Amino acid sequence: MNEAIRPGVDNLPQAQEGPELSVIVPTFNERDNVTVLYRRLEATLINVAWEVVFVDDNSPDGTWDVVRALAQRDSRVRCVRRIGRRGLSGACIEGILASSAPFVAVIDADLQHDETQLPKMLLLLASDEADLVVGSRYIEGYKSEGFNKQRAGASALATEVARKMLRVEIADPMSGFFMIRRDRFEQLAPKLSVHGFKILLDLVATAHGGLRAVEIPYTFGARQHGESKLDSMVALDFLGLVLAKLSNDIVSLRFILFAMVGGIGLVVHLTTLFIALQLFKVPFPEAQAAGAIVAMTSNFILNNFLTYRDQRLKGLALLRGLIAFYIVCSVGLLANVGVAFSVYDQEPIWWLAGMAGALMGVVWNYAMSGLFVWRKK
Incomplete structure (x- = not known):
């Protein structure tokens, strides 16, 4: 045989x-x-x-x-x-x-x-x-x-x-x-x-x-x-890579880019708030809401263009993604405030509580955006 x-x-x-x-x-x-x-x-x-x-x-x-x-x-x-x-x-x-x-x-x-x-x-x-x-x-x-x-x-x-x-x-x-x-x-x-x-x-x-x-x-x-x-966005991409390597890759390049976009969003939010309050005399609640919407929209556009360029949304998917991003960030805001209040209740240091809340918001928004906005096909 x-x-x-x-x-x-x-x-x-x-x-x-x-x-x-x-x-x-x-x-x-x-x-x-x-x-x-x-x-x-x-x-x-x-x-x-x-x-x-x-x-x-x-x-x-x-x-x-x-x-x-x-x-x-x-x-x-x-x-x-x-x-x-x-x-x-x-x-x-x-x-x-x-x-x-x-x-x-x-x-x-x-x-x-x-x-x-x-x-x-x-x-x-x-x-x-x-x-x-x-x-x-x-x-x-x-x-x-x-x-x-x-x-x-x-x-x-x-x-x-x-x-x-x-x-x-x-x-x-x-x-x-x-x-x-x-x-x-x-x-x-x-x-x-x-x-x-x-x-x-x-x-x-x-x-x-x-x-x-x-x-x-x-x-x-x-x-x-x-x-x-x-293009000009390569500079942010490069900076993100440097920061990722400085963290010994503990923090991913994509997360760093997402956080950097969030920092830009904060500037956009405050700028919109200032314009609404000072130039258009809009009441604070409405001005704050306008700032939040403009900042979220700005963050979505930048993340779609830079952070998730390999999964960039187009056409109708872009609109669906924007709506999903609004929802994700709205929940993230609640998480931000909740964590900040919890930390402040334990240790009444405003900047520490604020940073803890902001970090929680970024982590939440990043995790949920990957799941519901820029989902891998």
Whole structure:
């Protein structure tokens, strides 16, 4: 009687050797760039066994469709189309975890990163000289063809903040162009945030100096097609990530962003209250109610745009979400007042009671918003 065939990799037919390098490309509305990038990778990595994984956030311009057409012609091209999820960091993490090579690179689809540096980066990792190789904008030899002064200034400021507050050693932790050993990434992945834009900063901050990093200069090119995805809200996103890392990830990035939006809402509330009382002579109860409604509306819009950008509500769902947010925050206000009164009754220190109530309100609003407003589908 023949011995039963036991399942396992040893029983699989001999397959072609896998890739040595996986290139991860997060995309959103980059239809005109992906084919150009693919051809550049093909020309640059001619002596390397490679694959490219485009991780597309369901681009309205059909980027995923172009990638899929490329994949039909070349099995080294893969497409991960994400529906209901958005964000560069999350896309990079999913792409890396969906790949198979021992070395993985992250590069933007906008053609501004210098793909000709990939072989050099790979050599540094393969020779075990580093765990991480970063394309840096802040070391000798770097050149820029598409980095305007405003963006350069903001990036330099963010870099300085990150290096000082998080004690990050590398010169350019804000870079979006890097290569890392898969085994080191796998170790850090469970602690990384899927929200935000600065995956490299998250990596090096999470590693706490445990990554052997090498930086190399490159030429930052000009964007050929499409528009930059960076906007003013990225600053809040960055600050939230820094605070999350300072808390050693005890407090999540999303919660910090939610709380920051709440702080903005307080300013909106007080401003509305002042205008209603001083300019329009509205009685206090009505003015307070107006301030609360305007602040809740402001908070909802900002949270929908920033905190929950990966689950952003649109159309009729936006209206339903706003109504649900009003209800959640109204109950949160009761929780706020209840806790504040309870604390004040035990220890009549007004600011302590106020802070306790505010914290309870934020925690309630955050938890209930995740359950009833921005529910994961």
